[in-house]
Amino acid sequence: MKTELxxxxxxxxxxxxxxxxxxAGRIGHYMPFAITTVPxxxxxxxxxxxxxxxxxxxxxxxxxxxxxxVVLLDERGTEYRSVEFAAWLERCRHTARRLIFVIGGPxxxxxxVYDRADAxxxxxxxxxSHQMIRLMFxxxxxxxxxxxxxxxxxxx
Numbered sequence: 624m625k626t627e628l629x630x631x632x633x634x635x636x637x638x639x640x641x642x643x644x645x646x647a648g649r650i651g652h653y654m655p656f657a658i659t660t661v662p663x664x665x666x667x668x669x670x671x672x673x674x675x676x677x678x679x680x681x682x683x684x685x686x687x688x689x690x691x692x693v694v695l696l697d698e699r700g701t702e703y704r705s706v707e708f709a710a711w712l713e714r715c716r717h718t719a720r721r722l723i724f725v726i727g728g729p730x731x732x733x734x735x736v737y738d739r740a741d742a743x744x745x746x747x748x749x750x751x752s753h754q755m756i757r758l759m760f761x762x763x764x765x766x767x768x769x770x771x772x773x774x775x776x777x778x779x
Contacts, residue, residue, distance in 0.1 A: 625655045625721045626764070629686055630757055631679050631728035632663040639754050646761035653768035654716075659686060663728070672730040680733030683725060692719035693740045696726045696760060698750070700743030705777060708744075708763060709770035724764075726756055 634640050643658070650656040661682045667675055687693060692715060703711060715722050724744075725736070732740075746759050769776035 624716045624719050625657075626650070626724070627656070627721065628658045628724045628726065628757070628760065629661060629683060630658065630726040630753070631661045631683070632753065633660055634754055634757055636754055639758050642758050643761050646758070646765045649765045650761065650768060653765075653772065656764075661686070673733075675728065676730050676733040677735070679728045680736045683727075683732075683736055684739060687723060687739065688721065691721045691723045692742075694722065694724045694742045694744055695732060695736065695740045696724060696746060696756060697732065697743040698745050698748070700745040702745045702748070705763060705766050706770060706779075709767035712764075712767045713771050724760065726753060726760070729753065 634643060647656055647658060661679060664670070664675055664678055670678070712722075725732075725740075727736070746756060746763065751759070766777050
């Protein structure tokens with residue numbers, strides 16, 4: 624199973640970039656993993672929040688294939704403990720050819736992206752920056768891989 628993270632906008636903090644790259648490399652030892660960045664919109668002052676979400680949504684949807692399993696990282700998604708997320712990921716390995724996780728822009732997702740999604744996952748009930756979520760997601764995906772393999776990274 625190929626796994627990909629699609630994110631809107633670049634990660635700008637060099638510390639986050641370094642940590643995300645570190646975890647992405649680690650994940651690559653367990654499964655094919657890629658991060659794709661949808662460029663941030665320019666000149667958004669004339670656009671409403673809804674228009675921005677629609678334009679970002681169009682760019683996200685262009686990257687998806689009909690057979691993809693699409694999971695939105697969304698505050699209204701299902702919250703998992705790390706072990707539960709690992710079990711869920713393991714089930715996906717048996718059903719998905721490409722598992723695509725998506726982090727939206729500052730205003731969330733367009734209705735069209737929600738309609739295309741197969742699942743929603745929340746990493747926290749708290750509001751976190753998009754920069755932080757990227758790092759937290761990569762760490763949790765790596766943790767899930769180690770749990771599935773029975774490695775000692777995760778402690779109960």
